[in-house]
Amino acid sequence: MIVELKQQFGNVFEAALLEEIARVGTLRAVPADFELIDIGEPIKGVPLMLNGAIKISREDANGDELLLYYLEEGDSCTMTMAWEMGEKKSKIRAVTELPSQLIMVPLSAVEQWSSHYPSWRQFVFKSYHKRMEELLETVDSIAFDQLETRLWEYLLEKKRIIKKEVLTITHQNIAQEIYSSRVVVSRLLKRLEQQEKIKLHRNAIEMLS
DNA sequence: ACATTAATTGTGT
DNA sequence: ACACAATTAATGT
Structure with a gap:
């Protein structure tokens, strides 16, 4: 697992953090069209995408869906990071679009990382930024196109x-x-x-x- | 190989 | 939006 991890995140995280991730994280290989998490389910951990793609969608009161954006290699799910803000249930649904590999890091482990590892803080910050941009694009296209x-x-x-x-x-x-x-x-x-x-x-x- | 059924796609109102 | 027709795929006999 450490090999794949370094390949995708080697330049993003410092060495100590990479080892920490390898220690507490678990590698998951998921087939296409697999539901990783549904709306309302408790969040289990933070995913780090190694390869593949995951579709993130939302649902309205009638059960109608709406695609929000895709997660690709090198991405993580920003929503799960909001767990630290007290949100324990997922507000989104995640389904693999392609066969994917990802590392799941338990939330308990992540708690300390922001203060201990500058690279993690950076990563979370950048993730938020990227997701926000994608979301705005989606919103724009719904509203104006x-x-x-x-x-x-x-x-x-x-x-x-x-x-x-x-x-x-x-x-x-x-x-x-x-x-x-x-x-x-x-x-x-x-x-x-x-x-x-x-x-x-x-x-x-x-x-x- | 054939018939039946279900799912998907096309079209008119 | 609804109803229905047409087409294609899936399944059973």
């Missing part, structure tokens, strides 16, 4: 995350993630296809870049 633009941006982001030209997903699933309805998504996708931006297949969308 046309749905067609938002859908297109969603597709581009998905392609970037999974690094494939063909996205295997149903219209229904897309609708849930961008908080719209299946019929609307189908029609917008059809238009994108007519613009030669994509090609539609069953359970799949081919990106024509």
Whole structure:
């Protein structure tokens, strides 16, 4: 585990902290489409992403979902860090988008790190900053963009995350993630296809870049 | 190989 | 938004 850890976080954390992480953390390999945590569940630890991608989403009172952002290698989940502020239950849902490897660090261990390791303080700070930026982008697109633009941006982001030209997903699933309805998504996708931006297949969308 | 069923996608109102 | 048609995949016999 120490090898993967250094590869991804070697430049981020000081040596002593890397050893500490290796000592208290556990390596987890998770398949794609695996639910790591759901809304309301108690937070177990802080994840450090080694590789893969995790989809972070939120849910409204009716149970409708909304994609917030993705976690990628080198990322951590800022929300879990708010645990120190007294929040013990998760406010988000985390589902793997790709097979992923991550190190889980128990929260009890993390408590002291901020005061002991400057690099950890830095890391937490930067994480917050990055998440905040991503969230603002998402909020902007919801508030100001046309749905067609938002859908297109969603597709581009998905392609970037999974690094494939063909996205295997149903219209229904897309609708849930961008908080719209299946019929609307189908029609917008059809238009994108007519613009030669994509090609539609069953359970799949081919990106024509 | 065929029929049946379910899931996904397309279209009109 | 709703209803329904059309298409494709999955399953059982």
